[in-house]
Amino acid sequence: MTQESLLTKKEILKMMVGFRRFRERYFKEHNHSVYDALATGQSPKTLMIACSDSRVDPAILFSSSPGEIFVVRNVANLVPPFESNMGFHGVSAAIEFAVVNLQVENIVILGHRQCGGIRSLFQPEAVREGGFVQQWMTIAGQAKEKVLKAHPNADLDQHCRECEKTSIVTSIENLRTFPFIDFAIKSRGLQLIGVYFDLEGGQLSFYDDQTDAFRELEISKVQP
Structure with a gap:
């Protein structure tokens, strides 16, 4: 061309x-x-695992300058559990590079409202049967089951919203299965953080592991 x-x-x-x-x-x-x-070279302090959704660009969302965040984007911002077989693990390879080579201090899982990947868990006909997306989304299958159990009478919209948040926690749990992450947490205080962006209301929430719930961040109290 x-x-x-x-x-x-x-x-x-x-x-x-x-x-x-x-x-x-x-x-x-x-x-x-x-x-x-x-x-x-680069020396970002934060690894951010975000969704491929075109509306949720971490650099735009957080007004980041070049070199500030190391970003991994995939369908539904998921982290698979650690696997020892040497297959083609793109997300795991990026996580390893950020933690082992770049020595990042934080890993942020950034989920968001209206996630198409999460919706496909409840509407499987929305993606190709037996395709890559359907297989990838099985990572969040446990999150879906938790939501259905906790909210059996909720409608599709609420199920999706709750699962968007619960899958963030699942990814944090999966991060802990990586030996080099466990080592980094214990040896140098690597932080695992869950964040949820409501693109409808322009609000940001963070996962509070003490209460096992997401709390809206009070932006007015954030000092530059």
């Missing part, structure tokens, strides 16, 4: 215009401060 034909596509052209703005912001002549510092 030539550059001329590439730039006839409206969506791609918009992206290229965005890249031009990015260059103007970070690569202006005599103003390379951000990427000059990053050119020799």
Whole structure:
């Protein structure tokens, strides 16, 4: 594909215009401060495991600068349990690199409202039968069962909302099955954090492991 034909596509052209703005912001002549510092390597303090949903971009959501967060995105922001067989484990490999090589201090699981992956647990016809998504979502199968047991008379919307949150806790539990994470927690205080973004109301909640519940974060009390 030539550059001329590439730039006839409206969506791609918009992206290229965005890249031009990015260059103007970070690569202006005599103003390379951000990427000059990053050119020799990265040292993010936080690994964030987020959903692939196009509405939930961690860098936008948290106004992060380049180099601040190491991001892994997948369907429904899930973490599989540790497996010792050497298959193709993309999420696990990224987690290992962040914890072992980059020595991150925090792992944040970022879930969100209106997650299509979670909805497919309750509406399996929404995804291809026997496909990759259906298999991947079995990671959250236990979360679904907990929600159905705790809220047997709830409607689909509530089931999805509760499961979006419960699956975050499942992923935190799965993180603890990785030996190198367990070691990092005990040896240097690695923190595991669950966060839920309500994209309908623009609210952020965090998982309180003392009460086993999500509590809305009072943004007005957050000091810069």
